[in-house]
Amino acid sequence: MRRAYEEAGGRIAWSTPVTGVDPWPDGVRVRVAGGGETRAAHVIAADGPRSAVRRSLGTPLTGTTSGTDFVVVDVADAARPLPPERVFHYRHPGVGGRNVLLVPFRGGWRVDLQCADEKEAADFADDTAGWVAGVLPGHEVTWVSRYRFHQRVAERFVDDHHRVLLAGEAAHLFPPFGARGMNSGIVDAVAAVDAVADGDVGSYDRDRRAAAWQNCRAAGAACAHLLARTRADRLRQRGAALLAPFWEPAGRWLDSAPFGPPLRKVRY
Numbered sequence: 005m006r007r008a009y010e011e012a013g014g015r016i017a018w019s020t021p022v023t024g025v026d027p028w029p030d031g032v033r034v035r036v037a038g039g040g041e042t043r044a045a046h047v048i049a050a051d052g053p054r055s056a057v058r059r060s061l062g063t064p065l066t067g068t069t070s071g072t073d074f075v076v077v078d079v080a081d082a083a084r085p086l087p088p089e090r091v092f093h094y095r096h097p098g099v100g101g102r103n104v105l106l107v108p109f110r111g112g113w114r115v116d117l118q119c120a121d122e123k124e125a126a127d128f129a130d131d132t133a134g135w136v137a138g139v140l141p142g143h144e145v146t147w148v149s150r151y152r153f154h155q156r157v158a159e160r161f162v163d164d165h166h167r168v169l170l171a172g173e174a175a176h177l178f179p180p181f182g183a184r185g186m187n188s189g190i191v192d193a194v195a196a197v198d199a200v201a202d203g204d205v206g207s208y209d210r211d212r213r214a215a216a217w218q219n220c221r222a223a224g225a226a227c228a229h230l231l232a233r234t235r236a237d238r239l240r241q242r243g244a245a246l247l248a249p250f251w252e253p254a255g256r257w258l259d260s261a262p263f264g265p266p267l268r269k270v271r272y
């Protein structure tokens with residue numbers, strides 16, 4: 005991508021943080037650290053969740069943040085790799101009855117552990133050796149982090165003059181279940197370029213904001229299914245777990261949250 009961009013005449017300014025933008029009817033002034041500035045007809049801002057561009061436009065993110073904390077760990081494949089299959093464990097006995105999601109990627113696995121709160125997540129993140137072995141024995145930990153579910157979308161994806169377009173996590177934050185963050189960011193980027201080329205920036209705001217809310221709802225539905233926060237949800241989950249060994253639809257329902265494809269045919 006970088007080579008294609010440079011061959012098309014694009015220039016990359018490394019180590020030059022943007023501090024803000026000033027849009028006006030005919031263009032945008034982009035301010036950078038150290039007092040410099042540059043001018044552009046349009047700006048597509050993909051500067052991530054703490055977007056300086058979004059802040060300088062004064063555009064808030066609306067939505068919610070979950071109180072549940074997760075530890076996320078990458079492990080390298082064992083000497084004999086396991087079949088690549090996304091697996092969600094409800095109340096895994098190897099981690100004291102906590103929920104665990106296992107997602108394979110090339111050369112390893114991602115392990116998401118659901119914790120009760122920030123303190124518990126910090127403790128599990130500090131000491132991965134014991135519990136990771138309880139879930140994926142014989143796998144070496146290569147990376148550890150923590151996160152919280154955000155379901156937040158910018159109030160507007162464009163400025164009043166239709167000169168600045170927010171894309172990716174500058175515009176929206178979703179829970180990682182369902183692989184929607186980067187995937188939708190790529191669609192944003194393509195749609196933003198098309199909108200600028202077509203001279204219809206308003207359609208970008210309308211269409212990509214609607215898509216972001218749809219993604220938020222889908223990712224939120226996955227969380228609700230997995231976390232079972234209400235008594236009725238917990239009863240349904242427990243009942244399905246009891247029935248699953250004898251009645252396949254119950255197992256299928258337990259595995260039905262929109263958190264991504266199982267990657268291979270599963271017998272429930």
Ligand SMILES: Cc1cc2nc3c(=O)[nH]c(=O)nc-3n(C[C@H](O)[C@H](O)[C@H](O)COP(=O)(O)OP(=O)(O)OC[C@H]3O[C@@H](n4cnc5c(N)ncnc54)[C@H](O)[C@@H]3O)c2cc1C
Nearest residue numbers: 021022050051052056076172173180183184185186187189
């Ligand atoms: C545990 C986890 C698992 C995930 N799994 C998936 C998945 O399987 N599939 C999926 O689609 N998504 C996934 N996501 C989400 C995905 O990682 C993000 O949605 C995606 O990386 C966001 O990309 P972005 O380019 O919008 O923002 P970022 O990746 O944050 O990139 C922003 C860039 O802007 C730069 N920048 C920041 N501020 C400035 C500034 N002021 N000036 C100039 N540059 C600046 C940063 O240096 C950075 O390079 C996952 C997220 C997590 C936490």
